[in-house]
Amino acid sequence: MSHSAVIPAAGESSKFEFLERGEHHVANGTLLGFWLYLMSDCLVFAALFATYGVLSQNFAGGPTGADLFDLPLVAINTSFLLFSSITYGFAMLQMQQKKLKGTMIWLAITGVLGSAFLGLELYEFYHLIHQGAGPQRSAFLSSFFTLVGTHGLHVSFGIIWLVTLLVQLKKHGLTTANRRRLFCLSMFWHFLDVVWIGVFTIVYLMGSMS
Amino acid sequence: MSEHHLHSSEHHEEEGPHSSFSGYMIGFMASVILTAIPFWLVMADVLSSRNATVIVILGFALVQILVHMIFFLHMNFHSEGGWNMLSLIFTVVLLFITLAGSLWVMYHMNVNMMPGMMGSS
Numbered sequence: 001m002s003h004s005a006v007i008p009a010a011g012e013s014s015k016f017e018f019l020e021r022g023e024h025h026v027a028n029g030t031l032l033g034f035w036l037y038l039m040s041d042c043l044v045f046a047a048l049f050a051t052y053g054v055l056s057q058n059f060a061g062g063p064t065g066a067d068l069f070d071l072p073l074v075a076i077n078t079s080f081l082l083f084s085s086i087t088y089g090f091a092m093l094q095m096q097q098k099k100l101k102g103t104m105i106w107l108a109i110t111g112v113l114g115s116a117f118l119g120l121e122l123y124e125f126y127h128l129i130h131q132g133a134g135p136q137r138s139a140f141l142s143s144f145f146t147l148v149g150t151h152g153l154h155v156s157f158g159i160i161w162l163v164t165l166l167v168q169l170k171k172h173g174l175t176t177a178n179r180r181r182l183f184c185l186s187m188f189w190h191f192l193d194v195v196w197i198g199v200f201t202i203v204y205l206m207g208s209m210s
Numbered sequence: 211m212s213e214h215h216l217h218s219s220e221h222h223e224e225e226g227p228h229s230s231f232s233g234y235m236i237g238f239m240a241s242v243i244l245t246a247i248p249f250w251l252v253m254a255d256v257l258s259s260r261n262a263t264v265i266v267i268l269g270f271a272l273v274q275i276l277v278h279m280i281f282f283l284h285m286n287f288h289s290e291g292g293w294n295m296l297s298l299i300f301t302v303v304l305l306f307i308t309l310a311g312s313l314w315v316m317y318h319m320n321v322n323m324m325p326g327m328m329g330s331s
């Protein structure tokens with residue numbers, strides 16, 4: 001805060017405090033508002049999970065999850081996302097210590113891991129479609145591609161956001177606004193990891209057993 | 211009173227939750243274990259009963275989601291004056307209604323639409 005350096009006259013101190021607190025309400029409002037967005041996003045995924053749950057056995061004579069899913073590949077993908085979560089955590093720790101370079105380095109590593117996750121998922125999709133197990137093959141595959149694809153789309157937007165934030169950090173440093181953005185992206189990123197826990201358990205692990 | 215106030219406003223200066231290295235490491239280690247065990251259970255086909263495996267891996271997923279919520283998303287009862295937790299609880303209720311309701315209704319509809327049952331009635 002630039003005006004925190006200004007020492008107010010005794011009579012004005014309450015006014016300054018009011019102004020400052022007003023500003024903080026806006027900042028905190030952003031984090032709470034973003035959390036509410038994540039909760040509504042959670043409901044989008046709930047609907048997609050419910051759809052998948054209802055349609056997951058409707059194979060229309062086509063391939064089942066056990067025929068299609070490559071669990072070692074999913075395990076590698078899961079570890080990419082898990083590692084990206086902890087590297088984002090390290091970026092946040094560097095930010096707390098006001099180290100711009102460290103924050104940017106860990107953020108970049110997070111972006112690379114996220115891109116690796118996305119690349120592997122696109123490879124899996126390509127492979128499935130190439131085998132004739134595209135989204136139009138059966139209700140099971142339609143719901144599978146919708147659910148996993150929506151998660152992948154979220155990760156893609158997360159990476160775009162991350163790159164944008166890297167440019168912002170490079171330009172303006174760890175300003176209050178940028179720190180707030182880092183907090184929001186942190187919530188978004190960890191939230192996507194939470195959704196992925198549901199995806200790999202319900203879609204991949206349970207699908208491979210049938 | 212005023213000192214407390216000053217402290218809280220200073221805390222808000224560093225907006226968002228304060229995280230620690232040990233917190234992230236505990237969360238990460240727990241997540242690795244909680245991910246590895248379900249994969250091992252399914253890939254090595256450890257449990258003979260399919261239902262038992264499903265229940266166990268769903269349990270692991272639930273615990274891991276809680277670990278992520280606490281150690282990565284820093285959820286607690288007092289952040290944002292409790293509104294974070296309240297909105298989360300509300301979402302979980304809606305989540306449960308959506309998932310359980312859809313599965314329940316659609317399962318029964320499937321059962322009632324079975325061609326065999328239609329013939330027998």
